[in-house]
Amino acid sequence: MDIKNLISVILVEPKYQGNIGAVARSMANSGLTDLRIIKTIPDEEAMHRAMHGDYILKNAKIYNTFEEAIKGFDIIAGTSDVSKSGNKFRRVPVSPEYFWDNYGLNGQKVALVFGREDNGLHNSELDKCNFFIKIIGNPEYPVYNLSHAVAIILYEMIVRYYKTNVIEAKDVITSENLNVLMSRIEYLLTLVDYKDFQINILMTMLNKIIGRAQITESEFYKIMGILRQIINRLENKTHE
Numbered sequence: 197m198d199i200k201n202l203i204s205v206i207l208v209e210p211k212y213q214g215n216i217g218a219v220a221r222s223m224a225n226s227g228l229t230d231l232r233i234i235k236t237i238p239d240e241e242a243m244h245r246a247m248h249g250d251y252i253l254k255n256a257k258i259y260n261t262f263e264e265a266i267k268g269f270d271i272i273a274g275t276s277d278v279s280k281s282g283n284k285f286r287r288v289p290v291s292p293e294y295f296w297d298n299y300g301l302n303g304q305k306v307a308l309v310f311g312r313e314d315n316g317l318h319n320s321e322l323d324k325c326n327f328f329i330k331i332i333g334n335p336e337y338p339v340y341n342l343s344h345a346v347a348i349i350l351y352e353m354i355v356r357y358y359k360t361n362v363i364e365a366k367d368v369i370t371s372e373n374l375n376v377l378m379s380r381i382e383y384l385l386t387l388v389d390y391k392d393f394q395i396n397i398l399m400t401m402l403n404k405i406i407g408r409a410q411i412t413e414s415e416f417y418k419i420m421g422i423l424r425q426i427i428n429r430l431e432n433k434t435h436e
């Protein structure tokens with residue numbers, strides 16, 4: 197799955213050029229490229245704030261209406277702090293974590309929609325969204341700066357994306373090597389005279405812990421090196 201072609205950011209009538217630039221920068225940090233902006237055209241200040249994300253601004257698509265900007269997406273996720281304007285929502289807000297875990301990274305085309313700095317998204321726009329994402333904040337002041345809200349939501353996306361697409365797919369220990377590691381640990385336990393029933397209990401526990409740790413191949417080789425040293429010493433001792 198290539199998030200670049202699947203996940204877009206839509207800014208609805210942003211006022212501050214600095215925010216637009218900061219959004220482009222976060223998108224570049226997160227590997228996204230499709231920025232859509234309703235009504236506001238990025239200027240020099242936005243370019244300056246975007247730093248290495250300036251190419252995103254140069255290619256940003258400008259729309260006149262909300263309806264045009266959201267065309268062609270499977271999921272339209274509006275964002276809001278909700279609490280201040282709670283009763284204007286007709287759907288239940290979800291956290292960014294919940295959204296990405298369950299819906300956002302399923303291969304569908306997703307539009308993340310962010311509202312105006314002064315009054316967020318209008319009711320008519322919220323009605324066109326299938327999800328509302330809310331970032332938890334201080335209950336007395338849960339309203340984030342627009343570009344910070346974008347960065348938080350994209351961060352939760354990228355963490356999950358790399359976990360599933362980079363680490364698991366490319367680096368994580370193979371099941372064959374995992375078996376090799378577990379049998380070395382088991383052998384080490386026998387060398388230090390653990391009883392069979394204790395070994396069974398410990399191996400079940402260690403299997404779970406090592407499975408959760410998602411260790412990489414290079415970590416595997418390092419751990420094997422340490423085990424080899426310990427086992428060699430113990431074997432030499434028993435032969436002395």
Ligand SMILES: C[S@@+](CC[C@H](N)C(=O)[O-])C[C@H]1O[C@@H](n2cnc3c(N)ncnc32)[C@H](O)[C@@H]1O
Pocket residue numbers: 275276277278280281309310311312313314315316317329330331332333338339340341342343345
């Ligand atoms: C400065 S806020 C606008 C606040 C505005 N008073 C409102 O009612 O939404 C600008 C945008 O940042 C995003 N945002 C700010 N705080 C958020 C939060 N806690 N959860 C999700 N999005 C948030 C939303 O897209 C919001 O429209």
